[in-house]
Amino acid sequence: MELQGLVGKLRKGLEEFSKDKVQMLEGGNAFMMVCEGLKEFELVYKEGIDFYMCTSWCGFGFYEADFGWGKPKWVSIPSLGLNNTFILMDTSDDKGIEAWVTLCEEDMALLETNHELREFATLNPTII
Incomplete structure (x- = not known):
């Protein structure tokens, strides 16, 4: 992947993160956001990756x-x-x-x- 493609993926990921997570925080769902983040860590551990x-x-x-x-x-x-x-x-x-x-x-x-x-x-x- 070239630098331009990588920058585009990074930009898209940040936009999605901002949109989803900021809405959860503004809606008073910070606890749910943290729980979802912990679930993502759990998936990493289950896949056997040294994280x-x-x-x-x-x-x-x-x-x-x-x-x-x-x-x-x-x-x-x-x-x-x-x-x-x-x-x-x-x-x-x-x-x-x-x-x-x-x-x-x-x-x-x-x-x-x-x-x-x-x-x-x-x-x-x-x-x-």
Whole structure:
């Protein structure tokens, strides 16, 4: 496929996405949109494709939130129940980045025993 054809497909996909998803959001169906998106992820997993999802929540200021009992010492996320997921967050002291990693047991065991990674990372650090 040539560049012109690829650009045309990308443009058409963005238009369809905008039309469908924006209408759902405007109609108050954001929850349904998220559920449909999760179904698409489920299809990818069923087809046996190695799919990894990564997002960064750095810079969102989670440690600045104060609901009346002081700023949090540690912020965590709920389990998504999906393997091959990486979520990056600032540390509480804002001097590093936490990586919330969800893998199957076999892949997690490989990650935890990777000596090169362990030179730069702390597994399950203590909360101060």
